[in-house]
Amino acid sequence: MSEAASLASPERDRSRTRKRRFAKKLIAPLILYPLLILTALICLGPFLWLLSTALKTGDNVYAFPPQFIPNPITFDNFIDVFNIMPLWHYIWNTVYMTVLGVGLNLLLCTITAYPLARISFPGRSFIFYAIVSTMILPNAAGMIVNFIIINKFGLYNSMLGVVLPSAISVFNIFLLRQAFITIPNDMEHSARVDGAGEFRIFLIIMLPMIRPAVATVLIFDFMAFWNSLIWPVIVFDDQSKYPLGPALQYLNGTLAYNFPYIAAGTIISILPIVIIFLFLQKQFINGMVGAVKG
Amino acid sequence: MAASKERKRRYRFAYMMLTPGVILLIVFTFYPVIYGLPLAFTNYSAVDTTDWVGFKNFDKAFHDPDFWISLKNSLLYVIVVPVIQILSILMAVLVNNKLRFVQFFRVAYFIPVVTSMVAAAIAWKWVFEEQGILNYFLETLGVIDEPISFMAEPKLALYGVMCVTIWKGLGYYMMIYLAGLQSIPSELQEAARIDGAGWLQVIWRITIPLLMPFVLLCSLMSVMGAIRVFDEIFVMHGPKGDPVSSTLVTSVYTYKLAFQDFNFGYSAAVGLVVSLLIMVLTILLFRYTRKGGLTYYE
Numbered sequence: 001m002s003e004a005a006s007l008a009s010p011e012r013d014r015s016r017t018r019k020r021r022f023a024k025k026l027i028a029p030l031i032l033y034p035l036l037i038l039t040a041l042i043c044l045g046p047f048l049w050l051l052s053t054a055l056k057t058g059d060n061v062y063a064f065p066p067q068f069i070p071n072p073i074t075f076d077n078f079i080d081v082f083n084i085m086p087l088w089h090y091i092w093n094t095v096y097m098t099v100l101g102v103g104l105n106l107l108l109c110t111i112t113a114y115p116l117a118r119i120s121f122p123g124r125s126f127i128f129y130a131i132v133s134t135m136i137l138p139n140a141a142g143m144i145v146n147f148i149i150i151n152k153f154g155l156y157n158s159m160l161g162v163v164l165p166s167a168i169s170v171f172n173i174f175l176l177r178q179a180f181i182t183i184p185n186d187m188e189h190s191a192r193v194d195g196a197g198e199f200r201i202f203l204i205i206m207l208p209m210i211r212p213a214v215a216t217v218l219i220f221d222f223m224a225f226w227n228s229l230i231w232p233v234i235v236f237d238d239q240s241k242y243p244l245g246p247a248l249q250y251l252n253g254t255l256a257y258n259f260p261y262i263a264a265g266t267i268i269s270i271l272p273i274v275i276i277f278l279f280l281q282k283q284f285i286n287g288m289v290g291a292v293k294g
Numbered sequence: 295m296a297a298s299k300e301r302k303r304r305y306r307f308a309y310m311m312l313t314p315g316v317i318l319l320i321v322f323t324f325y326p327v328i329y330g331l332p333l334a335f336t337n338y339s340a341v342d343t344t345d346w347v348g349f350k351n352f353d354k355a356f357h358d359p360d361f362w363i364s365l366k367n368s369l370l371y372v373i374v375v376p377v378i379q380i381l382s383i384l385m386a387v388l389v390n391n392k393l394r395f396v397q398f399f400r401v402a403y404f405i406p407v408v409t410s411m412v413a414a415a416i417a418w419k420w421v422f423e424e425q426g427i428l429n430y431f432l433e434t435l436g437v438i439d440e441p442i443s444f445m446a447e448p449k450l451a452l453y454g455v456m457c458v459t460i461w462k463g464l465g466y467y468m469m470i471y472l473a474g475l476q477s478i479p480s481e482l483q484e485a486a487r488i489d490g491a492g493w494l495q496v497i498w499r500i501t502i503p504l505l506m507p508f509v510l511l512c513s514l515m516s517v518m519g520a521i522r523v524f525d526e527i528f529v530m531h532g533p534k535g536d537p538v539s540s541t542l543v544t545s546v547y548t549y550k551l552a553f554q555d556f557n558f559g560y561s562a563a564v565g566l567v568v569s570l571l572i573m574v575l576t577i578l579l580f581r582y583t584r585k586g587g588l589t590y591y592e
Contacts, residue, residue, distance in 0.1 A: 032391055036399045039385060043403045043465065046417035049427055053420065064425050065434075112315030115308035122305070127312065134323050138573060140565030141330030144552050146322055165322040168315050198307040227410035229525050234553055245412040249529050252416055259420065266416050270409045277408045281401050284408065289469045 047270070054078065054263035061260055077264040084261050085251055086240065087268065094226060094243035094269075097162060101225040102218060104167040109217060113173045114202050117180030118188070128177075134170050147234055157237040165231070166224070172217045179213035180206065216287035219280070226273055244269040334563035340556035351563030361564060363539050364547040367452060368521055368568075371543060374456045375516045378463045379509060385464060386471035400472070404465040411462065415529035418458045419445065448540035451531060455541055458526045463519070467512050474508035475501070514579060521572055524549070544568045 041048075053061055054077050056070040081087055115121065116128050146165045155161030183206060191205045207214070229245045236242055239250055248269060252262050277284050334351060338344045355361045389400045406414060421428050422444035429441040444454040478501065486496050524545040527535060533550040535542025544564070551561035 028391070029393060032388065032393060035388055036393075036396070039388065040399055040402045043406055043461070046414070046421050046461075047405070047409070049421060050417040062425060064430065066427050066430050108315045108318065111311045115311045119304055119308040121308040124308075127316065130324075131319060134319070134327065137327050138566075138569035139323075139327050139330065140548075140569040141333050141558075141562035142323075142326045143549075144333065144558050144562055144565075145326035145329050147553075148558075149321060149325070164318070168318045168322075170319070170323065173315070198304065202311075223408060227412070229410070229412055230528065230549065245410050248416060249412050252419075252529070253532075262416060263420070266413045270413045273408050273410075274405060277405070278401070281404075285400075285404060285469055288407075288466065289473055 047267075050263045051267055054260055054267050056260060058260075077260040078268070081261045081264040081268070084255070084258075085247070085265065087265060089240060090242060090244045090247040091268075093159075093241060093247075094245075097159060097228075097232070097243050098222060098225040100159065101163045101166065102221045104163060105169060105172060105221045106214070106217065108168040109172040109176055110207060110214070111202075112168065113176035114180055114206065116173070117177045118183075118206070131170055131173060135174075143231070143234065150235060156235065157241065158235070159241070161235045162232050163225075169221070172221070175217060176210065176213055179210035183209045212287075215283050216290070219284055219287045222276075223273065330562055330566070333559060334566045336559040338559040338562075340558075344559075347559070351560050352567065354560060355564050355567060360539055360542060360547060364535070364542045364544045365568070365571075367535075367541065368523075368543045368545075370452065371456065371459075371520045371523055372517055374459050374463075374520050375513055377456075378460050378467055378516055379513055381460070382464050382467035382512075383471050383505070383509075385468040386475055389468065390472060390475045400469070403468055406462045407465045411525035412529050414458060414462050415526045418454075418461075419530055422454055445530070446537055448537045451537055451541045455523075455526050455530055458530070459520070459523060462526075463516065467516070470512055471505065471508055474505050478504045517575075517579065518572075521575075 052068060052070055055073045055075070056067065057072060057074050057076075060067050060070060116124060116131075150156055150161040150165070153161075155164065187205055187209070188201060191201045196205070227245060228243070229249065232243055233246045233249075236246070239247070242250065244265075248262065248266055251265070255262055335346060335348060336344050337347050337350075385403060389396055389403070420426060423429070424441045424443050428444070429438070432438045433441065442450065444450050482500055482504075483496050486500055491499065522545055523543055527541050527543060527546050528549070531537075531541040533546060533554050535546050548561045548565045548568070551557045551564060555561075
């Protein structure tokens with residue numbers, strides 16, 4: 001950094017550089033760590049405050065000035081909330097919806113993307129561009145028309161009605177096709193020489209080659225289904241069929257007088273996704289950031 | 295002969311693989327795009343018979359105060375974009391330092407991104423309570439004398455929701471900007487320093503210009519998100535955009551028209567007007583960014 005300048009008076013400059021380096025090493029953390037912690041408090045504060053509320057006994061919830069760390073700490077809200085609302089039911093609905101949605105997406109998007117990437121059949125570019133064009137076309141009344149279709153199919157108030165319209169995603173097809181294209185041809189050829197069938201080549205040889213892209217699709221869809229709100233509200237007539245998001249939104253209106261239960265339920269609803277994120281942070285962050293950078 | 299038979303077999307395989315996905319796409323993606331258009335010219339609703347009404351729905355929207363309010367609020371909502379971008383760039387600079395535990399902080403800042411908007415909105419509603427923690431802080435710091443009702447005051451309600459949108463987006467954009475900062479070769483900055491540039495000059499002349507493509511990409515995504523904002527308003531202020539329509543945005547209004555009033559035709563018309571506006575806005579944005587930034591970098 002100061003090599004050029006140090007040619008003039010090496011002695012003095014070296015000591016100054018050393019001093020500056022020392023100061024930088026000591027002072028930078030003193031400024032940066034408080035900033036990092038303050039930002040963390042802003043980013044996690046609302047959830048920590050919700051957690052604190054969920055761990056409080058009745059009177060302390062509305063105490064003013066607020067009690068930051070609950071005293072006494074009680075886990076009763078987390079236990080009672082399962083009796084107050086059919087929380088297990090909502091959790092099961094959410095798991096069912098997420099597994100069905102993510103599973104269908106993985107199956108349908110890979111089998112749609114694969115021929116578009118690897119087989120040059122007649123009409124390939126027409127089908128591909130038709131699919132991609134829907135990413136640009138305005139879909140103003142999409143929800144309304146999907147609702148009408150779901151009703152016509154007799155899927156109103158059913159889980160299939162919730163999952164089917166988003167069982168395949170153009171974005172996923174695009175992403176997976178790009179990944180399939182990059183696989184070198186030799187792999188496919190040698191498998192074909194060995195006499196493997198088309199579907200076998202797809203499943204055993206090609207699909208494992210695009211694991212990172214599959215992981216990205218998995219994470220995106222898992223988040224989208226687990227966190228979905230409005231479409232389940234539209235399709236389900238019956239509140240007992242709600243997944244966690246719509247259920248909490250609904251109960252937040254009707255159970256508002258007893259907020260610690262809502263707080264506990266909300267904390268429980270975000271725990272699975274936060275835990276999975278903490279385990280797979282690299283895949284989450286690379287997948288979500290990498291997907292937009294292309 | 296054998297080769298062509300083989301090829302035919304491969305084609306058949308391709309069509310078989312494509313069929314289920316393409317059928318679903320036709321039903322739930324193509325058909326709505328096409329059918330949504332004529333729907334806007336009908337009075338399709340849950341009860342009455344459906345008739346062609348021409349431009350009546352558009353005329354109605356033109357004279358509908360709630361439509362104008364929602365449009366105004368949706369456009370106003372775009373002010374979250376510069377706030378998110380500036381804050382998340384600062385955060386990216388902060389976590390780009392080589393410090394112990396910095397990875398821990400990066401992960402912590404990303405947590406709001408992966409959690410559901412319902413959970414975030416419920417948590418923030420609790421923070422915004424009149425007897426809540428935010429009012430307590432503001433009173434303790436002496437910023438205010440009386441507690442503010444962030445939720446019930448029509449002048450403030452929309453800005454309260456904006457805080458939630460901004461807060462939930464920060465971690466995501468921070469990660470993109472972090473990738474951007476790390477893609478700038480450090481030799482460039484060092485070379486500039488050797489040539490006698492101060493740190494402010496390095497930031498202004500090297501870091502910011504090289505970060506520009508990322509800023510444009512993030513701003514574009516952020517504008518699209520802001521115009522489509524739905525969940526946080528729906529959870530915090532309901533389908534009517536309470537109090538007194540002060541948080542009504544276009545996506546919530548079309549939802550309310552369709553699924554609360556069952557006025558499908560009118561809702562489709564409002565949706566059509568909005569998406570035409572968004573299209574124009576997108577084209578303008580693209581043209582502006584082409585002229586403004588990307589070309590001089592590429």
